[in-house]
């Protein structure tokens with residue numbers, strides 16, 4: 001079995017590069033993502049292609065992304081300067097694709113300025129956009145466990161990069177959060193945090209001595225991988241997320257929670273949060289508890305996420321008088337028993 005390293009190109013030390021759930025800081029994709037298999041991959045290695053395709057629902061059922069699977073990658077358009085433009089969708093190279101990279105060690109494609117990498121890798125969204133002249137921007141080889149089963153987490157890891165996720169194990173808080181002392185574990189990257197450090201993330205490398213399977217596991221996306229991707233690829237409409245006790249009985253408190261913190265995200269995931277109650281500014285806490293007079297009250301919530309996208313919601317909270325509470329809440333519960 002070949003031992004391949006799973007590094008993003010940026011992970012190799014490209015200038016300005018930073019390295020889930022942690023956002024790389026190099027762009028995001030649109031919610032509808034073109035995806036194709038380069039060269040002869042589809043016809044020569046249909047089994048591997050099908051394995052990769054079978055993993056795509058891990059993303060689509062969790063977050064607001066959809067893959068437009070084109071099958072074989074289409075031919076490039078030719079730019080005015082003669083360079084090829086293959087687009088910025090996920091262009092996946094698998095074993096058997098019969099792509100011949102230039103002898104110079106660059107990825108194939110007229111105008112492509114990106115070093116060929118032997119390991120599996122995926123370009124981050126902005127990298128893919130900047131390298132539209134490259135024949136492929138994702139490479140997924142056949143690494144397998146001792147039983148010969150391809151690691152489920154491996155394609156998820158690379159597609160995670162393509163969606164913008166950084167290596168989880170190079171976070172500045174990875175060592176302190178996990179107590180893992182492996183030599184190649186840990187890093188200095190302290191930006192882009194979406195969730196607390198996640199030892200179960202597919203975006204880790206394989207550190208078996210620390211119980212971290214990472215890209216060499218079969219567990220699939222972790223709960224925090226999913227949460228991180230939900231923050232990066234929110235539902236359409238940019239509605240601010242809120243939760244709480246929105247209907248109370250007279251004398252009880254209304255409680256509201258906004259943004260992503262209440263779901264377990266890092267503070268970094270929700271920024272510039274602001275609340276208004278009946279038109280009066282309340283402040284910038286992630287949650288509030290209010291004692292309100294009976295009646296309907298209007299709450300407005302706004303925040304931005306870690307990439308600067310704005311979200312807002314306006315909703316009502318209601319305090320019922322004792323009489324209203326008996327009529328609306330108690331009576332409907334009791335009446336079916338009569």
Ligand SMILES: [Zn+2]
Nearest residue numbers: 006007008167
């Ligand atoms: Zn990687």
